[in-house]
Amino acid sequence: MVRLILLLLGVNYLRRRARALIWIGAIFFAFGMALIVDALDGVVHFPLKVFAWLLLLEGLATLAIATIGVGGQRLVRGLKGGTFTVAALLVLLFDQHNGNFWLSMLFGTLFLADGLLQCVAAYVVRYPRWAWAIAGGALEIVVAIFFYQPYPTHYKGTLPYAIGLGLVFTGWNVLVLAMRARRMRGDFRVEQILGSPEDKRRLWSERPRAPRWDGPPADSEPALTVHVWTPSGSSKAPARRHPVIDRYIAAVDKNGVISTGHAALESHEGVYVSLYPAKEIDRSPDQFGQLLRATRENDVPGTFQPNYATESKAWCPSTVKVRIRNYSPQQLAAFWQTYQQNATYNLTHRNCSSSVAKALEAAIEGRVGQLHDGGDAGWWTFVRLWLTPELWVAAQLRKRAKTMAWTPGLVLDYARAVSMLVDPRPFGWITMTSLALRRMRRSRRAWREAEQAASQAQGNATHASHG
Template sequence: MFQLALILLGNDFVKRQWWWLAGMGFVWAISGVAIFVDAVGRAAYFPVHPFGYLVLIAVAITLLLSGGWLLRRAIRLARRPEHVSMAALLSKDLPAASPAMRSTDATQVTGLLVVHVWTPISLAGEMIPNPLLDRYIAAVDIHGTVSTGHAALECTPDIYVSHQPAVEIDPSSASFLELVGKDVAGTFEPSYEVEAAGWCDSTAHVVFDHFDRARLASFWDVYRQDTTYNLAHRNCSSSVAHCLEAALEGSLGADEKSLVALFRVIFNPELWYAAQRRKCAQAMTWTPGLVLDYAQALQAAMTRAPVGWESLLSGMRRSWRYGVDVFAARVSRQGKAARYQSRVTPRRKDDH
């Protein structure tokens, strides 16, 4: 989550507000130490169960490691030069220092940014159902043909990111596993129209209307100089993910005078989900299914999706006000009914 937050906030925001990030990391680290000491002390003097305090210890270690990472990263990023690409700086597969990958001062938006995904299920024939594998890895039909899907990124009029091996790799072949992790010759498709005409239209797409086209163009100019294709860490999906992060870098850190952007990133549930998809891809590899989930989560976070903490709180406030109004109206009706009943009820003889 922290890496994705730093990418979306951008290097300029970090250099302005790095002390807030460092302070947050320091507080988290101290909180982790305090919880750890308290849990260990309670486990030593008040042993309830051998594993009774493991949850607190796990939370303490998580806070300590996360706070230490954020503190160290904030201090290191504060000393970085201006306009260094944050996405390249935090990625293990990309060169961190490259003049062509530096950002621009102004956001230039021309056209739309579209992430195209060909899902494995849509490309397979009469398939054998395999939950999760069909969605995120590959689909297998009844004839044994394996389909892994494809991902591409389009930014009109002249940017199209579609990385494929120069010689098609058959996932059903016996030598497929031998090619995993090995560099092979690759190529880039010229445009979506050419690729769709030679294959088929994409089965899913995600559209972004707020991005930095200049940053994306500079990143793409550097990335496409190397056509090497690798199934593990430089495939079609990883290329789309890196270009998407370059285009969206700094999009949530434009506010220079307040920390609204920082808290909006930290407490955005869509970004937490996107961070989990990114973490899965880093642990395994980028696949079309992960790219689709990642792009949809980022798109929802960028366009203020209706389902979120803000809408949840506003809905709770509206429900509370409605309940108060209903209760007040019910009390008022009960009072009026009681007064009317007292007027129309005849008095008994023994009443004084």
């Protein structure tokens, strides 16, 4: 999440607030360590019941807005809301010993599943720095074992442990974020091409403005477009139904042919990022496992498609489009000028989806940290970004893609989440809660109308029988 915040706010924004962020990170880290140390002797002074009620409210609020999202947003929100709700109910409904035991099992299972998934994915894909990813997954497994075994408190300190670990990791990441921002000169992707912060603000202010900046761009407005051909939507023959797999990994049609989908990025200024293998790769099930490795023996020559019109005509129109208004054409052009010089294609490490993800991040870098007129945003921007639910969704999707591989499905959900962060909207929780409430009111109204219709039909039937 910290790297995503660095990306969205920009180095210049964070560097001006580095000292305050260092203090914030240090306080979080110290408070988390205090909670962990306090729980080690089994005598917990942490107000568990009060925190459980707050956790329950957070979980129920997340579940209430889970249906507002699309695609993977629903899954991630549902997982977060369900975990928070179950954890809170375990504290509130069970006695202290049983509640702490089941909390330990819940947290341990979550850490174990995430750690194993990260280790297995890193070993199979073998992307650069995969050994570090395995080390991170192994650390999660160690934390899971710590939750599973009763020593030293016989599960009495489960919740303070979990909260303390969360605060320690958050504080450490904020400290790293602040120190990294202090060391860097300008935005870290395009500083040498775009020059000083003043040059960037001037280039940004020269971009034509839309009269309103609330919500997604209209069809007539200049925007950055992420095109996604989903695996099942782009399959030549009818695809067999495999939930989740055909959404994020690959679809298999009735003839046994595997389709991984495709992703491309198009800007209003004419940049088109679409990397494809120059020669079709054999994706038969027998060889697909070997092709997943992000090693050099799987590098093949690639080609960049000229534009969307040509690609869609030769294949088919994209299944889904995500449009983003708040981006920098200059940063995207600078990225594309360098990236297109290497046309190497790798199915997992350098594919169409990873190319789109990198181009998207280059285009939106620092956009949240600036006002609409190119000036610097205030602290409320940082707080608002931190509290927006889509930041957590985007961070989880980005982490999973970085530790496994970018796929068209992940790019689609990531672009949707990022679009809600970089395009100004009314505050996320308030907006989505009101949408959820309106949806519930519509559902209750529909139920009442159905009940009235059923009662009226039953009354007519009774009247006809007496007649």
